[in-house]
Amino acid sequence: MNELFQLSAPWWVFVLRSTAIYVLVMALVRVSGKRAVGQFTPFDLVLLILIGNAVQNGINGGDNSLTGAAIMAVTLIVLNYVVALLTSRYRRFERMVEGEPVVLARDGKLFPQVLRRELVSNEDFAEALRVNGVEQVEEVGLAMLETNGHITVLAKRKD
Template sequence: MNELFQLSAPWWVFVLRATAIYVMVMVLVRVSGKRAVGQFTPFDLVLLILIGNAVQNGINGGDNSLTGAALMATTLIALNYGVALATARSRHAEKLVEGEPVVLARDGRVFAHVLRRELVSDGDFAEALRMNNVEDVADVRLALLETNGHITVIARRDD
């Protein structure tokens, strides 16, 4: 029964491991782009499961104790809370963690190179137009790829 709670390393090792893995995964998710996060596909689910499996031993270092699990879970939740707090209070932190919206189209002109760079397919862009009741690209005043991966389309008004 004692082995359920006995740590295989000092407590701070678990905090350090969890912090390092959290930062690494956050950087990888950030680098992967907005569309990868905003448009969750079955492939993304498989990737998420595999990432969780891949980093598991990096976090726990082979420790299977309940105390270690509690330390790591608490650390990850605290880190997540800290990041949320920082992004809510600092525009610089928000920009660093979440990025900024990207202009995909303006005044009827689609920026194809931006679509490619941001991994937005023509089909996804066309779907965003349809979802916003815009029939023709010429009717687009502004189309933005938001930081959450969704595409916001603002149509031109007929005055």
């Protein structure tokens, strides 16, 4: 029964490992692009499961104790809270973590190079137009790829 709670390393090693993996995974998610995060598909679910499995040993270092699991879970929750707190208080940190919205189209002109760079397909863009009640690109006042991966479309004003 005692082995359930016996750590295989000092507690701070679990905190350090959890922090390092958290930063790594957050950086990888950030590099993967807004659209990849905003559109959660079955493939993304598989990727998420595999990433969780891949980093598991990096976090726990082979320790299977309940105490180690509790330390790692608390560390990850605290890190997530700290990141949320910092992004809510510091605009520069928010931009670093979440990025900035990107203009995809303005005044009826589509920017295809931006669509490609941001990994937005023409079909996804067309769907965003339809969802927002815009039939053609020429009717777009502004189309933005938001930091959460969603596309916001504002129609041109009719004077």
